[in-house]
Amino acid sequence: MEYTVQKLSRLAGVSSRTLRYYDEIGILKPARINSSGYRMYGQAEVDRLQQILFYRQLEVSLDHIKSLMTSSSYDGARALREHHEKLIVRRVQLDSLIANLEKTIAATEGKLTMTNAEKFEGFKQRMVDDNERKYGEEIREKYGNDRVDKSNQKVKNMTQEDHESVTKLADQLEIALSEAFLTGDPASKLAQQAADLHKQWLSYYWSDYSKEAHAGLARMYVEDERFTAYYDKVQPGTAAFLRDAILIYTKE
């Protein structure tokens, strides 16, 4: 049995444009060309198309599929496993996104009227999330998926109940920081305790922790005047002091 573009497209559930495109990029050429220039597909092409659709369903790019199917020394199992890993990473990312979104929804539903300070809290969290986004991939590469998976799970299980704990931690941090600031030494025990409290506080918002990301955030505290203003509201210079303490803390 021979198939024209439309017949094959109906059989396979794709558009005829798709078949022409596949011909164009050389991933699926028709068996022969009719005297009128029509594309005619045979059994082998149907099978090949099924293969292509199978991979495409797994969200492999056509380019990748092409090299998969043309290379003679093709280790199908390995390719599948590699793709499997990618999908797992995607799911972890997606879980993280969903958890984040749920937190945000819970926050907006919990209280519709937010004070200025609370808005700022939200902003801080957003900055933190943003930072996580920047460092996330790097961390995943370094520490593997298992750990990221676990910590994402932790974040995901966090609900509004934890909000109090976080606020308490933030208060503790503020006190510790103001006391440590009086010592003037960011390497002092008090200052390092403050840095540790900051890490604990951070761990509530972050899906995972790394010294590098923590240090990056600390630097941002001084670079961005909003953070500086927030931390300096009691004592000017506190933001820079906290940054120095964290930089020391994360180097150990």
Place this chain on the structure above:
Amino acid sequence: MEYTVQKLSRLAGVSSRTLRYYDEIGILKPARINSSGYRMYGQAEVDRLQQILFYRQLEVSLDHIKSLMTSSSYDGARALREHHEKLIVRRVQLDSLIANLEKTIAATEGKLTMTNAEKFEGFKQRMVDDNERKYGEEIREKYGNDRVDKSNQKVKNMTQEDHESVTKLADQLEIALSEAFLTGDPASKLAQQAADLHKQWLSYYWSDYSKEAHAGLARMYVEDERFTAYYDKVQPGTAAFLRDAILIYTKE
């Protein structure tokens, strides 16, 4: 504090091209233009960018973000909940993909040499998966996510152990079908039992079941000669008989 493109891009962790693009599509315009034509951003723009990045992190399209942020009567909470649903659907799809891929990997690792019949089994499965792909969205719309979620979970938990059960089911189907074929009546009890067995068999491969999809598959059994050949290998006409039986079965 004013920011040039690069400063802002570094602060926010995006490229300067991104900022120019956001200016171009009107989603984030600079506060003012320098005498040299430089884009200068202020505090409000930083905040707005943070908002944009927040939504973008949730994989909302820029177009959508734009309408979200420009519309005065913007129900942020509702938008978030809607997006949450979308992400959940995506995760279900992704879970299905992963489960499918794991099955495939298990199959290829289990036996590297496949008999012709086994290849055909694989092909059948692929066709089934393909069909699922075609009907999947429709089904999701009709029956909601909960059910899809549950059945996906079921498929996901399926391992190689089930393979024997599936093979047994296929054998039972073959026997029932050949006996029913002798009655000549696709509405007969035997034929309907065969259709039911077929549904059970299908349920092992499908992430979810619907009468429509089952009927669609039945029609394909006759339209595609490979299926016809498979089912007619014992008795010619069996494929058409099975199709009729399933069409009756799915109409009840």
Place this chain on the structure above:
DNA sequence: CTACACCCTTACGTTACGTCAATGTCAACA
């Protein structure tokens, strides 16, 4: 004065097709 690190606009490339537009082919029916 000259590097060098910025900034600008313009414009093409990317992926996997969708969607016309203009035109040719085939089978059936009056």
Place this chain on the structure above:
DNA sequence: TGTTGACATTGACGTAACGTAAGGGTGTAG
């Protein structure tokens, strides 16, 4: 036999969110 309607062809532009030059002006530090 002519016409109609469903098919086929190529060509070309559009999509989303930028990446990546090319070609040229600006600002500042040594």
